[in-house]
Amino acid sequence: MVDLSVSLAGVTLKNPIIPASGTFGYGREFAEIYDLNILGSFSWKGTTRDPRPGNSQPRIAETAAGMLNAVGLQNPGMEAVLREEVPNIAKLFRGPVIANVCGFSLEEYAENCARLNDAEQVRILEVNISCPNVHAGGKNFGSDPQSAAAVTRAVRAAAKKPVFMKLSPNVTDIAEIAKACEAEGADGLCLINTLLGMRIDLNTRRPLLANRTGGLSGPAVFPVAVRMVWDVYEAVGEKIPIIGCGGVSSAEDAAEMMLAGASAVEVGAASLRDPWACKKIIEDLPAVCERLGVSKISELTGGAHHGA
Amino acid sequence: MRQCTFILERRRVKQLTHDTWELVLMALNSQDAAAVNAPGQFVNIALPGKFLRRPISVCDWGKYHLTLLVKEAGEGTKELVRLPPETELDVLAGLGNGFDFAPETMGPAPVLVGGGIGIAPLYGLAKRMLENGQSPRAVLGFRSKADSFYLEEFTALGLPLTVATEDGSLGTKGFVTDVLKELPDCYVLACGPTPMLKAVHGLPNVTGGQFSFEARMACGFGACVGCTIQMADGPKRVCKDGPVFRKEEILW
Numbered sequence: 001m002v003d004l005s006v007s008l009a010g011v012t013l014k015n016p017i018i019p020a021s022g023t024f025g026y027g028r029e030f031a032e033i034y035d036l037n038i039l040g041s042f043s044w045k046g047t048t049r050d051p052r053p054g055n056s057q058p059r060i061a062e063t064a065a066g067m068l069n070a071v072g073l074q075n076p077g078m079e080a081v082l083r084e085e086v087p088n089i090a091k092l093f094r095g096p097v098i099a100n101v102c103g104f105s106l107e108e109y110a111e112n113c114a115r116l117n118d119a120e121q122v123r124i125l126e127v128n129i130s131c132p133n134v135h136a137g138g139k140n141f142g143s144d145p146q147s148a149a150a151v152t153r154a155v156r157a158a159a160k161k162p163v164f165m166k167l168s169p170n171v172t173d174i175a176e177i178a179k180a181c182e183a184e185g186a187d188g189l190c191l192i193n194t195l196l197g198m199r200i201d202l203n204t205r206r207p208l209l210a211n212r213t214g215g216l217s218g219p220a221v222f223p224v225a226v227r228m229v230w231d232v233y234e235a236v237g238e239k240i241p242i243i244g245c246g247g248v249s250s251a252e253d254a255a256e257m258m259l260a261g262a263s264a265v266e267v268g269a270a271s272l273r274d275p276w277a278c279k280k281i282i283e284d285l286p287a288v289c290e291r292l293g294v295s296k297i298s299e300l301t302g303g304a305h306h307g308a
Numbered sequence: 309m310r311q312c313t314f315i316l317e318r319r320r321v322k323q324l325t326h327d328t329w330e331l332v333l334m335a336l337n338s339q340d341a342a343a344v345n346a347p348g349q350f351v352n353i354a355l356p357g358k359f360l361r362r363p364i365s366v367c368d369w370g371k372y373h374l375t376l377l378v379k380e381a382g383e384g385t386k387e388l389v390r391l392p393p394e395t396e397l398d399v400l401a402g403l404g405n406g407f408d409f410a411p412e413t414m415g416p417a418p419v420l421v422g423g424g425i426g427i428a429p430l431y432g433l434a435k436r437m438l439e440n441g442q443s444p445r446a447v448l449g450f451r452s453k454a455d456s457f458y459l460e461e462f463t464a465l466g467l468p469l470t471v472a473t474e475d476g477s478l479g480t481k482g483f484v485t486d487v488l489k490e491l492p493d494c495y496v497l498a499c500g501p502t503p504m505l506k507a508v509h510g511l512p513n514v515t516g517g518q519f520s521f522e523a524r525m526a527c528g529f530g531a532c533v534g535c536t537i538q539m540a541d542g543p544k545r546v547c548k549d550g551p552v553f554r555k556e557e558i559l560w
Contacts, residue, residue, distance in 0.1 A: 060534035
């Protein structure tokens with residue numbers, strides 16, 4: 001019997017598989033597809049203070065081995081989430097929930113995190129720092145160590161729960177950002193968010209997405225994510241846990257992400273092509289662990305750094 | 309929604325026009341075809357070598373089959389209509405709300421309005437309305453006679469049918485709206501390109517109706533919100549809240 005349980009900053013998940021933010025809503029749609037209680041956790045849709053309608057159509061484009069999305073942080077806003085989604089999640093899922101939180105200013109990040117202090121089922125805050133900073137010319141908070149550190153400081157002061165900063169891969173040195181977040185008290189990190197990309201329609205000679213650019217996800221980004229998890233584990237892996245995210249489509253991919261340094265693994269785009277992807281991965285994990293000769297899946301974390 | 313396996317039978321792939329095909333997908337068991345439960349729903353088909361599934365409206369269905377009309381719009385649909393014989397397809401079926409054709413919703417004179425590939429779900433809808441003892445009429449528009457398809461099939465159902473072509477090579481010259489505006493006040497069930505939907509929606513004698521939209525989608529079952537459009541009471545997902553929306557809720 002393989003022990004699939006993992007620990008994230010003191011929060012125990014019964015297995016390391018977490019549907020990634022933005023591919024799972026607030027659980028309603030997938031609850032019609034399978035029993036959510038098989039999951040280690042899930043990360044809900046990035047939530048801002050105010051409701052956001054998101055970007056114009058089209059928001060989705062196909063790429064080789066993946067997809068671009070430019071949904072534009074569409075969400076009903078924190079108040080509606082607390083009023084309608086949080087009570088509903090309690091009916092659908094008994095495990096710990098990860099709340100993905102966004103903001104356009106330091107104050108908004110702090111306020112959004114503080115409002116979740118009393119939401120019992122929310123056990124981890126996943127702070128998306130890929131949002132543009134409206135006070136600094138729209139540059140993403142996650143694009144330099146100083147801004148990432150400032151968000152970490154602000155949310156750490158406001159939140160009573162473990163704070164995981166979700167890092168953008170659209171940077172020169174993700175390890176520097178990781179160190180800056182750790183130094184300000186981040187309890188963990190989640191990486192990677194999507195890679196910025198673009199497709200152009202040959203017929204119209206215009207970008208395919210109304211927003212022009214979108215975030216690349218799917219199997220295409222998996223090796224990039226593994227490399228970045230590796231780098232971040234080298235930098236801060238002994239101090240704080242990492243949730244690995246990006247292109248994971250199978251139990252083998254999940255094990256590979258853990259060997260690179262992840263303590264738990266988020267699965268995103270795979271669930272959009274195959275709604276049962278997380279269920280299949282969880283079912284396949286014990287056999288993969290047996291093949292790798294581990295009786296506790298948590299033994300895989302960082303394993304690639306210590307081998308011969 | 310149900311994950312189904314359908315077999316695409318080569319001998320039942322029929323080219324209808326230079327870019328439009330009829331595909332018949334055979335189900336291995338009756339539950340799979342029964343996953344479709346209303347005209348206007350769609351299926352989302354996984355294709356080899358493509359990450360995203362392709363959402364295709366269901367034209368008609370029986371106990372063991374689905375009929376799809378597919379227009380080659382890009383790489384995915386081009387590949388779909390040319391798959392090798394007896395390909396097994398991984399299909400999510402029973403997606404979307406479909407048309408509500410209860411008589412009390414529509415009043416006595418419902419008109420099915422289709423443009424181009426948008427006529428596909430109207431065939432299955434017309435068939436079921438006629439089986440129900442309702443008397444719809446159909447107004448179908450195409451670019452030209454050469455682009456028209458499925459007219460024999462619609463005619464065989466036995467409903468009043470008017471065709472419009474932009475160049476006048478078949479039926480009335482002009483758009484479906486040129487035919488519709490001459491009719492008495494009516495309730496429409498429409499599917500076609502967005503400019504057509506908008507023009508039909510704006511006709512003074514169209515007193516009510518349902519309009520089926522299309523959008524680029526990732527999941528097709530409401531999770532990714534990639535296909536969201538703004539409606540009178542907020543953002544709506546074309547895949548899950550639609551694809552059919554009521555006249556009163558639509559914003560252009």
